[in-house]
Amino acid sequence: MPAGVPMDRFDAMQAFARVVETGSFTKAAQTLHMSRTTVTQLVQQLEARLRVRLLNRTTRQVNVTADGAAYYEHVARLLGDLDDAETSLSSFAASPRGRLRVDVPAPLARFLLVPALPGFHARYPDIQLDLGVSDRNVDLIDENVDCVIRGGVLTDPSLVARKIGDLQAALFAAPAYLDSVGVPDHPGALEAEPHRIVGYRGSRRAGVMPYVLQRGNETLTVQGRHVLAVDDGNAYLAAGVAGLGVLWLPEYVAATHAQRGELQRVLTDWTVPAMPLHIAFRPNRHVSAKLRVFIDWVADLVAAHLPIATPP
Incomplete structure (x- = not known):
């Protein structure tokens, strides 16, 4: 795995999902209140763990790969379910x-x-x-x-x-x-x-x-x-x-x-x-x-x- 921030699977999936949704590592980092470097490392570590490229990066844009698109649908559903579990509690109602x-x-x-x-x-x-x-x-x-x-x-x-x-x-x-x-x-x-x-x-x-x-x-x-x-x-x-x-x-x-x-x-x-x-x-x-x-x-x-x- 790339050196740097240790990978938390939840944080990595959240970072990947936000990059897909915003189309940008910079925008994803801003919405997650992380540094761009941290978001980049989390996605790289996630790709290394899965042994598949999830995103294609160029100097101008970020595009999700076919594997990344399929993985994103599962991740988005999982993150949504976790969010629903939290918001179902009385403290969030x-x-x-x-x-x-x-x-x-x-x-x-x-x-x-x-x-x-x-x-x-x-x-x-x-x-x-x-x-x-x-x-x-x-x-x-x-x-x-x-x-x-x-x-x-x-x-x-x-x-x-x-x-x-x-x-x-x-x-x-x-x-x-x-x-x-x-x-x-x-x-x-x-x-x-x-x-x-x-x-x-x-x-x-x-x-x-x-x-x-x-x-x-x-x-x-x-x-x-x-x-x-x-x-x-x-x-x-x-x-x-x-x-x-x-x-x-x-x-x-x-x-x-x-x-x-x-x-x-x-x-x-x-x-x-x-x-x-x-x-x-x-x-x-x-x-x-x-x-x-x-x-x-x-x-x-x-x-x-x-x-x-x-x-x-």
Whole structure:
């Protein structure tokens, strides 16, 4: 082993994980309150013990190797479990701390969650939040994610899901689009020329999602004609504002753009069934203090802006 600081396996794993997360030995040392030399020696000693290169270093950057990436996932999970064990004790309950990995849909992050985060961090300054922003299906175990927020019906029976709200949606289009092709007078008009929708794919392997519309006792499923399909909520919104087609949007997402005159509601005599919004997490024997306070905070935030719909 390299000479220098004796290796403590926990310290070495923590140093390695922090280098991967920050992409820098210097930044890792700063966050761990260690010298850069100490962090470097710990990682070198860990590599010597494992007899494998975990990181590729150049003068400009640090990249994790394939072996290092696989090892990091195990280390991150282990460090998280140790942190959960500590924070589950009553002495830490009043001030939860540690790292949380959360994945949320792009529009929810942009319009609701991120603007409210200063209040969360003011209340819980010792919680480090790693926020994944995507509309894809995340494997919580394989990707070491603590919880996800998702709209729609959850189909994974291995997760614990808590309903936190309902997304009220409607159809919108840009004035430029409506000036070009006219205002649709029936959902069926979206299936043929000259109208089109902006297609949304729930994942890269899925086709364009159809939408259900209701008017009185009448229910229609509309596939729509499209020239563009995307798998990201922010790109979907941007395409609609650019005039590329009709959108199905949650009203909280469309509100600001409608007020600016960038979007206009269409087919106002038709309604879109509310979409349930859930926060889901792995069914551990206990929920850590940091995860519990985050779930409660998100639930309160969503309840204030996207309450659960009451039956008419």
